[in-house]
């Protein structure tokens with residue numbers, strides 16, 4: 011299917027069919043797709059945790075406000091985490107990136123305050139979100155991006171130390187009556203000409 015059709019048909023799923031699971035084969039593909047996400051200077055300041063274990067999923071749901079039901083009924087929830095401190099990130103790039111990339115970081119970012127650098131790191135994780143949502147659309151897997159989570163509780167449940175959760179994505183297959191699907195509720199976007207410009 012053409013990519014434009016994928017994007018027209020994808021939507022933020024609000025209600026899942028809890029009897030349907032994403033196949034292991036598709037989960038493997040999604041893991042590889044995330045692994046290949048692009049990032050500035052190939053910094054890759056992230057990890058991605060795929061949760062299918064029901065007990066863990068329920069714990070995360072209880073730390074997810076109004077998103078709880080989606081997480082419980084979805085097949086999997088994927089937690090997107092960013093490295094949360096400069097020293098761990100610098101160790102990672104010094105050990106893994108070529109001289110040019112480390113040089114760019116040292117010249118333009120290293121001296122900036124910790125919060126600014128960590129903010130830059132978190133931007134990279136959002137690129138992976140775009141890749142992931144597009145991949146799900148391409149594979150006919152329904153998804154729900156969720157910033158409505160409690161990052162501290164997530165970090166505790168997942169035993170994170172050098173990483174902080176930014177958001178999670180529930181994936182699975184929609185309940186056939188989900189009112190948010192585009193065939194029932196038309197997509198809402200700002201006026202095309204106000205957003206898309208040509209010179």
Ligand SMILES: Cc1cc2nc3c(=O)[nH]c(=O)nc-3n(C[C@H](O)[C@H](O)[C@H](O)COP(=O)(O)O)c2cc1C
Pocket residue numbers: 020021022023077154155156157158159177197
């Ligand atoms: C970073 C991000 C965080 C979001 N957080 C939530 C959330 O916590 N719960 C939710 O139901 N939808 C959430 N959304 C979904 C947006 O509301 C949705 O993408 C937007 O309204 C456009 O609708 P569509 O995705 O159906 O096209 C989030 C979307 C993004 C990109």
